Amino acid sequence: xxxxxxxxxxxxxxxxxxxxxxxxxSTIIRRVEYxxxxxxxxxxxxxxxxxxxxxHYLDQQYILCVISVLxxxxxxxxxxxxxxxxxxxxxxxxxxxxxxQLIGLSYHHYLAAEILLLTLSFIIAYQCTQIxxxxxxxxxxxxxxxxxxNQNSLPTIFVFxxxxxxxxxxxxxxxxxILFFPLFATFDIEHRFSYCLKNLQGMYYFIIxxxxxxxxxxxxxxxxxxxxxxxxxxxxxxxxxxxxxxxKYEPSRLLQKIFYxxxxxxxxxxxxxxxxxxxxxxxxxxxxxxxxNQCQFNEYHTNLRNNLESSIYYLNSCQSSLISxxxxxxxxxxxxxxxxxxxxxxxxxxxxxxxxxxxxISTNSLESTQxxxxxxxxxxxxxxxxxxxxxxxxxxxxxxxxxxxxxENQQRNFSLKQYFIFERSRFLSAxxxxxxxxxxxxxxxxxxxxxxxxxxxxxxxALCMTQSDTVGGAFTTMKMRLTGTLLGAMxxxxxxxxxxxxxxxxxxxxxxxxxxxxxxxxxPKWAYTAAVAAITPVLINLGRLPYGDKLPAGNYAxxxxxxxLVGILIAIILTMTIFPVFAIDLLKENIQKSLQSCRxxxxxxxxxxxxxxxxxxxxxxxxxxxxxxxQIKPFLDKQRSYFHQLISSxxxxxxxxxxxxxxxxxxxxxxxxxxxLIVQQQIDxxxxxxxxxxxxxxxxxxxxxxxxxLEFLKIQAADGLFLPNLHNELFDxxxxxxxxxxxxxxxxxxxxxxxxxxxxxxxxxxIEFIQSDLLKQEQCLIDLNKTIHRLENKHQQGxxxxxxxxxxQFNHDENSTIIVSYLQNQQADFILxxxxxxxxxxxxxxxxxxxxxxxxxxxFELETTDLYQAF
Numbered sequence: 001x002x003x004x005x006x007x008x009x010x011x012x013x014x015x016x017x018x019x020x021x022x023x024x025x026s027t028i029i030r031r032v033e034y035x036x037x038x039x040x041x042x043x044x045x046x047x048x049x050x051x052x053x054x055x056h057y058l059d060q061q062y063i064l065c066v067i068s069v070l071x072x073x074x075x076x077x078x079x080x081x082x083x084x085x086x087x088x089x090x091x092x093x094x095x096x097x098x099x100x101q102l103i104g105l106s107y108h109h110y111l112a113a114e115i116l117l118l119t120l121s122f123i124i125a126y127q128c129t130q131i132x133x134x135x136x137x138x139x140x141x142x143x144x145x146x147x148x149x150n151q152n153s154l155p156t157i158f159v160f161x162x163x164x165x166x167x168x169x170x171x172x173x174x175x176x177x178i179l180f181f182p183l184f185a186t187f188d189i190e191h192r193f194s195y196c197l198k199n200l201q202g203m204y205y206f207i208i209x210x211x212x213x214x215x216x217x218x219x220x221x222x223x224x225x226x227x228x229x230x231x232x233x234x235x236x237x238x239x240x241x242x243x244x245x246x247x248k249y250e251p252s253r254l255l256q257k258i259f260y261x262x263x264x265x266x267x268x269x270x271x272x273x274x275x276x277x278x279x280x281x282x283x284x285x286x287x288x289x290x291x292x293n294q295c296q297f298n299e300y301h302t303n304l305r306n307n308l309e310s311s312i313y314y315l316n317s318c319q320s321s322l323i324s325x326x327x328x329x330x331x332x333x334x335x336x337x338x339x340x341x342x343x344x345x346x347x348x349x350x351x352x353x354x355x356x357x358x359x360x361i362s363t364n365s366l367e368s369t370q371x372x373x374x375x376x377x378x379x380x381x382x383x384x385x386x387x388x389x390x391x392x393x394x395x396x397x398x399x400x401x402x403x404x405x406x407x408e409n410q411q412r413n414f415s416l417k418q419y420f421i422f423e424r425s426r427f428l429s430a431x432x433x434x435x436x437x438x439x440x441x442x443x444x445x446x447x448x449x450x451x452x453x454x455x456x457x458x459x460x461x462a463l464c465m466t467q468s469d470t471v472g473g474a475f476t477t478m479k480m481r482l483t484g485t486l487l488g489a490m491x492x493x494x495x496x497x498x499x500x501x502x503x504x505x506x507x508x509x510x511x512x513x514x515x516x517x518x519x520x521x522x523x524p525k526w527a528y529t530a531a532v533a534a535i536t537p538v539l540i541n542l543g544r545l546p547y548g549d550k551l552p553a554g555n556y557a558x559x560x561x562x563x564x565l566v567g568i569l570i571a572i573i574l575t576m577t578i579f580p581v582f583a584i585d586l587l588k589e590n591i592q593k594s595l596q597s598c599r600x601x602x603x604x605x606x607x608x609x610x611x612x613x614x615x616x617x618x619x620x621x622x623x624x625x626x627x628x629x630x631q632i633k634p635f636l637d638k639q640r641s642y643f644h645q646l647i648s649s650x651x652x653x654x655x656x657x658x659x660x661x662x663x664x665x666x667x668x669x670x671x672x673x674x675x676x677l678i679v680q681q682q683i684d685x686x687x688x689x690x691x692x693x694x695x696x697x698x699x700x701x702x703x704x705x706x707x708x709x710l711e712f713l714k715i716q717a718a719d720g721l722f723l724p725n726l727h728n729e730l731f732d733x734x735x736x737x738x739x740x741x742x743x744x745x746x747x748x749x750x751x752x753x754x755x756x757x758x759x760x761x762x763x764x765x766x767i768e769f770i771q772s773d774l775l776k777q778e779q780c781l782i783d784l785n786k787t788i789h790r791l792e793n794k795h796q797q798g799x800x801x802x803x804x805x806x807x808x809q810f811n812h813d814e815n816s817t818i819i820v821s822y823l824q825n826q827q828a829d830f831i832l833x834x835x836x837x838x839x840x841x842x843x844x845x846x847x848x849x850x851x852x853x854x855x856x857x858x859x860f861e862l863e864t865t866d867l868y869q870a871f
Contacts, residue, residue, distance in 0.1 A: 011181060033181035034074055035518035038534075039511055041068040041176045045169055046507050060143070060165065062542035066535045067169030069514065072177060074522060077185030077246030079177040082132065083170040084249065089128055089137040090163060096120070097144050097159040110149070110445050117145045117441055118434050125433035126426055131468060138437065138464040140166065146444045146457035185246040186255045186271060192236050192243070193274040194327040199236075200281050201323045203229040204390070207288045208316050211383065212309050216297050226289060233282065240275045241644070247271055269397060276637060279644065280393060283690050284386050290684075290844070291383045300376040304358055311354045315347040315387065322394060341398060348391050355384055356829055375792065378843070381836035382691075388833075389694055424761045428579045429469070436463050436574045440567065453566070454559050462567025472583030472656030474575045478568045479659075480529040485564045487517075487529075488536020489557040495541050506541050513537055536560065576661075583656035584670060585756040588748040590653060594646040594682055595745045601639060601689045602737045605696075605730065636693050643686050650679050666751075666863040674859050681852040688845040695838035699831060729791065733842060736787060737849055740780045744856050747777070751863055774865075777857050784850045791843045 045068035049061040073079040100116055120141050128134035144159055155161065203226045210222035252271055269277065295301060322340045325332045440463035443449045443456025450456045466481060468474035491513050499505035514534050521530035544556045654675045662670040756762075861867055 071173035126430035385837035458563035484532025492540035587653035
């Protein structure tokens with residue numbers, strides 16, 4: 001029974017098997033399984049293509065082997081997704097090509113063939129917004145015309161035979177993906193969820209350890225360990241959202257019930273909710289990391305650490321025990337789960353009680369100046385609030401699950417008008433693609449060029465397969481394709497020298513090559529290069545079999561390299577000269593969108609405060625965000641999800657923009673390091689906005705149960721006894737941040753290339769910087785710096801006044817429990833903690849905005865001024 005369960009888990013990749021042997025549980029094994037699937041698809045397609053009657057109908061049966069190998073993806077969902085999207089595009093195109101062939105298109109109808117090829121290429125490029133689907137559709141379109149115009153006798157159903165090769169190849173890949181070592185996208189998300197959850201707890205422990213360290217150096221050691229785990233978690237999280245998209249084609253809930261039924265009563269999250277949970281926990285644990293990085297290991301911290309150490313370690317132990325039940329493969333009873341939850345609740349109460357006693361003792365002593373420092377009080381209150389909020393998140397998913405995706409799951413109304421809407425940028429991109437395909441078709445249509453380049457079809461195919469949305473993306477694809485072609489051509493020649501034209505032996509020699517590059521294909525930097533290298537020997541060795549020794553084998557390999565090189569050189573020239581869309585332009589457009597998203601978050605932060613506490617400054621248009629309090633959290637989740645999508649795109653665009661000739665547009669070229677820093681600083685800003693929203697939600701729940709107490713504490717805060725008027729601070733900071741974000745967004749827009757304005761059809765007011773632009777930026781940074789000092793000074797003054805009042809009342813022998821309102825009131829205690837955490841988040845938000853503004857100022861000085869010139 002145990003062996004059967006082990007085989008099921010290993011074969012279906014349903015669970016990460018907990019063995020000490022890395023041979024059983026490792027990334028290497030899963031990559032080997034993927035390579036075996038590629039080889040099986042290659043062998044099965046080879047048997048069908050060359051061991052059946054299919055070989056008598058077409059000379060292009062090697063395409064079946066190529067498509068089956070290319071279509072095998074890492075997960076079943078990814079394979080289904082790519083095959084379905086490709087089929088949806090190829091079927092209507094094939095019907096249209098069949099009608100074209102019925103007209104009688106032949107080699108002598110050069111003009112008609114050219115016009116039809118260009119027209120169809122334009123339609124495909126305009127309608128297919130997904131790059132991979134566009135490439136595959138352009139490929140079959142090019143293969144059809146390259147074959148039809150050069151052969152006088154072809155079956156009428158030639159295009160359907162070609163389509164059949166594609167469909168059979170994709171069916172083979174789907175069957176192999178499902179039947180042999182299937183890795184469902186659903187299981188992959190479950191694996192990533194468990195891995196991230198486990199390592200987030202490890203990161204959490206190292207941060208706790210750093211916080212409780214005796215000195216800064218010991219803390220740095222623990223923080224460095226936490227940073228290593230953070231990088232591992234981020235790398236794992238990158239594919240979580242794409243996997244959610246792939247899993248839409250899988251019976252995810254059914255798979256979860258079959259393979260994860262033991263824990264369905266413990267944590268019953270769908271895969272989107274799992275991704276949201278990991279993102280939310282990452283936000284708050286990284287917030288803990290920020291605070292510890294800035295922590296002052298002074299007298300106040302030492303006193304706090306000595307009194308909280310045991311209770312915080314106990315909290316960590318209880319939380320670790322609860323998380324282990326989420327990812328455990330063994331069954332956990334409800335009683336055991338409730339026991340762990342009860343222990344976690346007790347641990348939270350213990351930490352809160354200890355912290356309350358420390359604050360009360362410090363209030364009574366009133367001697368040390370370190371105790372009265374504002375930054376000490378705020379930063380540690382922020383730290384403890386994050387601890388409690390993380391527990392709140394874990395408790396909610398276990399008891400009263402509130403992770404809903406109402407907004408995301410709303411049905412989108414389909415409109416033909418939206419589907420056929422005209423977009424100038426898409427039109428110009430499609431027109432550019434049409435011209436590139438037209439130039440490539442000359443090597444097929446013109447007899448002289450077709451003779452030199454072996455019918456020239458691979459020049460045309462190279463142009464089809466190097467299409468991209470940006471110049472940088474196209475250059476990256478070209479570099480990878482050329483590298484893969486060189487490697488594959490070398491192996492194809494070696495294969496011929498070893499086995500000549502023997503089909504069976506050719507397959508045996510190609511199998512280890514496909515295995516090697518199938519393994520490399522799962523590395524992101526090698527993905528496209530490995531795919532090209534894997535299929536190039538198949539194309540050369542199997543593609544030349546119908547022609548025998550018409551040309552020496554070495555010539556086929558050299559011709560393939562030559563044709564790809566010619567196609568890539570043509571693509572480089574045309575990509576740069578015909579309506580170029582630079583990645584740097586899309587990057588700056590994307591940054592503008594993320595800055596706009598931050599502006600909306602800043603605006604909603606103020607409006608959420610008004611909505612929750614019914615402030616008199618409530619704006620009338622708040623209904624555009626939400627109609628009641630229950631809609632606040634889904635709104636904030638959607639806002640955060642959109643921001644993550646923008647940030648993910650920015651990381652890719654930074655990589656693509658780094659290989660573009662930006663020296664033509666900017667004074668000092670492109671700075672990848674500074675743009676990567678801008679990406680990280682945007683995340684820091686959004687993280688603090690998220691923390692402010694979290695504190696507001698907690699305060700709103702307190703106000704439901706104890707409205708009068710909250711109003712009393714707000715009056716105290718407004719009178720300066722504890723905190724300044726938070727509404728006014730939020731309102732002023734919101735206005736200032738909106739002004740800054742608007743100026744930064746304007747700078748990114750102003751520095752875009754002229755090509756961007758041409759392709760977008762925009763007429764800019766001006767496209768040159770003047771010195772006053774940078775002066776405005778400098779003034780913004782000065783104002784932000786003043787705001788930070790003002791916030792810190794106001795809170796310090798409030799702390800001083802509060803302690804002065806306590807001191808006077810203690811001198812009059814008043815009851816300490818009456819003087820300190822939070823001592824006997826749990827709601828009041830949590831409200832004060834949340835207010836302190838929110839005020840700290842506001843200050844850190846200003847710091848993050850100042851850091852972002854400084855980096856943006858550096859970028860635009862480098863790009864637009866002559867202050868810095870290389871030797």
